[in-house]
């Protein structure tokens with residue numbers, strides 16, 4: 001399939017725009033798709049123009065822009081809690097000396113999608129997908145930051161009911177094993193025939209181990225799926 005833009009160019013467009021909006025470039029790059037990841041993500045999507053794509057975990061919109069620009073005919077549905085952007089710095093393993101960005105992550109997603117001209121094809125939902133910070137340490141960091149998690153809803157089941165089934169799903173949200181398992185169990189009922197679930201951060205580092213363990217626990221319950229891995233990305237599809 002001939003793409004309208006290369007995934008790496010689309011990623012670069014998003015990152016440059018976000019840097020112009022005042023976000024630290026390294027901070028954005030650290031928690032978003034790397035150049036090779038962007039290529040593999042697009043390669044893993046069904047090439048017969050996926051009609052509907054669900055993205056779970058947008059951060060500030062780099063992967064949303066890549067998918068939105070590379071698949072110009074697809075309807076896009078995104079889910080993210082939309083927490084204050086500065087909070088992400090506290091939750092990540094690597095910390096940056098950056099201002100405490102108060103704008104929500106979803107406000108940057110909206111701005112980036114508008115900037116590249118694809119906002120009209122996106123439905124953006126604010127909330128947690130299938131679970132809300134299963135890790136007690138994360139919950140404490142969020143509370144210390146001043147965020148009350150009771151203000152946020154679990155919206156995955158309703159979003160899936162309303163918009164599923166999906167031809168491609170990009171799961172890049174909470175990387176703890178139990179969250180990955182919980183998200184996959186929900187998503188498994190909403191994949192179109194020949195659809196795929198693509199996971200980020202399947203490498204050898206701490207988060208990679210957490211995500212891969214979640215995927216393996218899922219495969220024990222759903223042996224009808226098979227897993228293909230390339231670089232830091234994994235693809236699940238029905239055998």
Ligand SMILES: C[S@@+](CC[C@H](N)C(=O)[O-])C[C@H]1O[C@@H](n2cnc3c(N)ncnc32)[C@H](O)[C@@H]1O
Nearest residue numbers: 032033057058059062063128129131172173174
């Ligand atoms: C690694 S970042 C996503 C990066 C993004 N996909 C990219 O490549 O540009 C993870 C995102 O998942 C979100 N998140 C965390 N827990 C979540 C949950 N339970 N449901 C949905 N999103 C969640 C975080 O707010 C954060 O924005």
